[in-house]
Amino acid sequence: AITKRQPALMSTIRKFNKYCERLAELYDASSGIPLPSPLPTKLAELWNDQSLLEDVWVTPSVGEIPRWLExxxxxxxxxxxxxxxxxxxxxxxxxxxxxxxx
The missing domain is CATH 1.20.5 (Single alpha-helices involved in coiled-coils or other helix-helix interfaces)
Known part of the structure; x- marks a missing residue:
């Protein structure tokens, strides 16, 4: 089932990685929000990528950023x-x- 969706998935991953690069260029460290990391382009690596489960970029942190977040x-x-x-x-x-x- 994943092989049928692989082209669309890879296109979305490439687009996300371009957004990550653009965010790195525009990043303001005082915002308190860590940068997202680019996703791997191999499906086997993507399957085990724990960064997909992290929801840390939704709201800015107030005060000092917790170590688990940064x-x-x-x-x-x-x-x-x-x-x-x-x-x-x-x-x-x-x-x-x-x-x-x-």
């Missing part, structure tokens, strides 16, 4: 902690399932 490393760290928590819960669930099998 620093990519902090956002990646948050995702890593969440993944670790999911793995621990899955490990507990599998342990209980193994106990019930005996």
């Amino acid at each position: 620093d990519v490393d902090v956002r990646e760290g948050i995702r890593a902690v969440l993944k670790s928590n999911r793995c621990l819960k899955e490990q507990q669930r599998l342990g209980m399932e193994a106990d019930h099998m005996c």
